Amino acid sequence: MLLSKGSCTALNVLHRFLIVFVVQGFLFINTVTANDTTFDERWLNAQLAIAEQKSIQDPGDAIVYLTDLLSKHEKELSVLLRTQLQIYLAENHILVAELSKATALDKQISNNLPLLSDESLISHLLVKSNIYNFEGKPDKAINVLEEAKSKVDKLSNNKLKSKVYSKMASHYVDNEKDILAIRYYSKSYELILKSGDFLQLAYIQSSMAQSYEHLFDYERAMELQKKSLNYFLSHNLSFDAMVSYYHLANVYLKLSRNEEAIHCSEEMLKLNSKVINANLAYYAYIIAAEAYINIQKVDQANYYLNLSNDHFGGLENVNNIVRHFYIQAEIEIKSGKLTQAEETLERAQKSVVGLSVDNKVTLKLKLTDLKSQLASEKSNYKQAYNYQKTYNQLNTEYFDKVRELTRSRHKIQFDLKQMELEKQLLRKDKELNEFTLQEIKRQQAVQQTAMLSVLLLFLFVLIFTWRQYRLRRKFSLLANTDFLTGVANRRKVMDFAELQWLQLKSDNQKLSLISFDLDHFKKVNDNYGHPAGDLVLKVVTQISQRAIRESDFLGRIGGEEFLVVLNNTTSVEATEIAFRIKSDIEKEHIISDGQIIKITASFGVAQKSSELTSFKDLLKKADKALYTAKEHGRNRVEINE
Structure with a gap:
C-alpha cells in the first residue's frame, strides 16, 4: 500500500533526526574513548597483534600502519613502548629489503636497550643480525645470533625459540653452511609442529627449500617450495606467494627449465598489484630477463631488463646487485654493445669486492665466463684464452664443491635418521623405567621385561650398526666416484x-x-x-x-x-x-x-x-x-x- 505525501515527509524528518542523534552519540563515545586511552603493555600488545595480521597479508601494509601509529602518538608514547614498536617496524622493513630504513631505526633502538625485556631484546638482536648479513658482515651476524640463542634457550617461549632457530638457519644458508642450516631448521620445524601453527610451518618449509637448493637437491627444494606456495595461495597471502614463486623460479633457472621460470615471473607480476611495495616487481622482471637470455631471446631479455631498471635503485642487497650486472652485461655482449658490457662488468667487479666470495665459486665462474665472452667478441683471443683457462680451473673447484655438498646432503639424511633412532631408544628406555617402577613387587615379571628390553635394545643396536655399515659403503662410493659419469673421480x-x-x-x-x-x-x-x-x-x-x-x-x-x-x-x-x-x-x-x-x-x-x-x-x-x-x-x- 502506497504512503501519502504527508506521511513520507514526517517519516523523512524522523529519519534525519535519528541519523543526527546516532552520529552525535558515536562522536561523543569516540571522544571519551580517545581521551581515556591508556598507553600501556595491553595497548601495545593490541597494536602489535593488528600489525602482525597486516604483516602476514603484506609487510608493506604493516609498515604503513606502524609508521602512522608512531607519528600519531609520538608525544603520548613512553620510550619503552615506542622502542618496541620500532623493533617490529624494523623487522618489516627487512622483509621488503629496505635496509637503510631498518638501519636508521636500529640506531634509535640501540639507545634504549637497557629498558627492553628479554623477549624484546632478542627480537632486536634478530633485526641486528639481518642488517649485518645485508652489509656483508657474516661474522658479526653470527655473534649476534649466538647471543640471541643463549638468551632464548633460557626462556619457555617456544614461538620465539623457533624464530631464533629459523634465523640462525637462514644465516647459515646465506653463508653456504647448509648442514648447520638444515639442523637449525629441523629444530625450528619440530617446535612449530608442536604448536600446530600451519602458517609458520609454511614459512619454515619455504626457507628449508632454499637450503636444499644450495645442496643441489633440487627435487626436495621444489617439493617444499610448492607446499609453501600452495598454502600461501590458498590463504590469499600475496606477498609470501611472490617470495615462493621467486625462489621456485631460481630453481627452475638452475635446471635450465626457463619456460617454467618465465611462468613464475608472470604469476609474480599478477600478485604484485595486490601488495603495497611496487618495487617487488623488480624480482619478477629480473627472473624473466635471465630466463630469456638463457634461451637466446635477447630482445625479450632486454625488454624485461629495462623494466627492472626502473626499480634497480631500490636494491640494497649486494648479491642481487651483482646478479643484475651479470645479466645486463650478458645482454649487452649478445647485443654487440661491448663498451657498455665492459663498463658493466667493472661495476659488477667493484660490487663483488664487498662480498665474502672465497667459497662462492659460481660468482667467480660467471664473471670469468662473461669476461672471456667479451674478450672473444673484441677479437682479443689471447686474453679470452687466459680467461677460459681460469674458468676451467674454477670449474674444477665448482665440481669439487658439488661433490662435497652431495656428500653433505647424504650426511644430513644419515644424521636425521640417527637422531630419530636415538629418540626411539630413549623413549623405549623411558617406557622400561616406568614399567619397572610399577611392577617392582613382581620380580619375575620385572626380569622377563628386562630380558625382553635387552633383547630389543640389542636388536635396535644391531639394525643401527648394519645401517651405519651400509651408509659408510654408500658414502665411500660417493667420495670416489664422479657423480655425472660414474667413473672414478x-x-x-x-x-x-x-x-x-x-x-x-x-x-x-x-x-x-x-x-x-x-x-x-x-x-x-x-x-x-x-x-x-x-x-x-x-x-x-x-x-x-x-x-x-x-x-x-x-x-x-x-x-x-x-x-x-x-x-x-x-x-x-x-x-x-x-x-x-x-x-x-x-x-x-x-x-x-x-x-x-x-x-x-x-x-x-x-x-x-x-x-x-x-x-x-x-x-x-x-x-x-x-x-x-x-x-x-x-x-x-x-x-x-
Whole structure:
C-alpha cells in the first residue's frame, strides 16, 4: 500500500533526526574513548597483534600502519613502548629489503636497550643480525645470533625459540653452511609442529627449500617450495606467494627449465598489484630477463631488463646487485654493445669486492665466463684464452664443491635418521623405567621385561650398526666416484696411479698414462645447453670404457678432462689405445633434442722412465703431450718420449 505525501515527509524528518542523534552519540563515545586511552603493555600488545595480521597479508601494509601509529602518538608514547614498536617496524622493513630504513631505526633502538625485556631484546638482536648479513658482515651476524640463542634457550617461549632457530638457519644458508642450516631448521620445524601453527610451518618449509637448493637437491627444494606456495595461495597471502614463486623460479633457472621460470615471473607480476611495495616487481622482471637470455631471446631479455631498471635503485642487497650486472652485461655482449658490457662488468667487479666470495665459486665462474665472452667478441683471443683457462680451473673447484655438498646432503639424511633412532631408544628406555617402577613387587615379571628390553635394545643396536655399515659403503662410493659419469673421480684415479707407481720395481718401466681432453667443449654447452654437455660427457665415458682393456683404469679429473692409467703397458701400446679412443669418439654421433653433436678429443701419452722420480713427474709429461696435441690443431695423439 502506497504512503501519502504527508506521511513520507514526517517519516523523512524522523529519519534525519535519528541519523543526527546516532552520529552525535558515536562522536561523543569516540571522544571519551580517545581521551581515556591508556598507553600501556595491553595497548601495545593490541597494536602489535593488528600489525602482525597486516604483516602476514603484506609487510608493506604493516609498515604503513606502524609508521602512522608512531607519528600519531609520538608525544603520548613512553620510550619503552615506542622502542618496541620500532623493533617490529624494523623487522618489516627487512622483509621488503629496505635496509637503510631498518638501519636508521636500529640506531634509535640501540639507545634504549637497557629498558627492553628479554623477549624484546632478542627480537632486536634478530633485526641486528639481518642488517649485518645485508652489509656483508657474516661474522658479526653470527655473534649476534649466538647471543640471541643463549638468551632464548633460557626462556619457555617456544614461538620465539623457533624464530631464533629459523634465523640462525637462514644465516647459515646465506653463508653456504647448509648442514648447520638444515639442523637449525629441523629444530625450528619440530617446535612449530608442536604448536600446530600451519602458517609458520609454511614459512619454515619455504626457507628449508632454499637450503636444499644450495645442496643441489633440487627435487626436495621444489617439493617444499610448492607446499609453501600452495598454502600461501590458498590463504590469499600475496606477498609470501611472490617470495615462493621467486625462489621456485631460481630453481627452475638452475635446471635450465626457463619456460617454467618465465611462468613464475608472470604469476609474480599478477600478485604484485595486490601488495603495497611496487618495487617487488623488480624480482619478477629480473627472473624473466635471465630466463630469456638463457634461451637466446635477447630482445625479450632486454625488454624485461629495462623494466627492472626502473626499480634497480631500490636494491640494497649486494648479491642481487651483482646478479643484475651479470645479466645486463650478458645482454649487452649478445647485443654487440661491448663498451657498455665492459663498463658493466667493472661495476659488477667493484660490487663483488664487498662480498665474502672465497667459497662462492659460481660468482667467480660467471664473471670469468662473461669476461672471456667479451674478450672473444673484441677479437682479443689471447686474453679470452687466459680467461677460459681460469674458468676451467674454477670449474674444477665448482665440481669439487658439488661433490662435497652431495656428500653433505647424504650426511644430513644419515644424521636425521640417527637422531630419530636415538629418540626411539630413549623413549623405549623411558617406557622400561616406568614399567619397572610399577611392577617392582613382581620380580619375575620385572626380569622377563628386562630380558625382553635387552633383547630389543640389542636388536635396535644391531639394525643401527648394519645401517651405519651400509651408509659408510654408500658414502665411500660417493667420495670416489664422479657423480655425472660414474667413473672414478680425480682423487680416486690419482690415488690408484700413485699406488701403481709405488708397487713397481725400480727396473720395471711399464707404466703409461693417457691424458685426454674434449676439444671445444664449451661450445657444446653454449650452443646446445648444459644438459647436452652432460650427455656428451657420459657418452664419451662409455666410448672410452669400451676402448680400453679390463686392466686399464679410467677416471674423470676435471670438467672435460680424463685420465687412463695403464699398468704393464709401454708407450707404444698406450698410443694404440689412445688412437682407438680418439677414433671411436670422432665417429660417434650424439643426438640431443633432435640435434646431432659431433665431438673430438686431444690425447697426450707418457711412459715411466728411469729419470722420473715420482708419479707427478709422469703426469706432467702426459699433460705436456696433451698441450702439444692442442697446439698442433687438436683431435690428435702426441707422445712425450
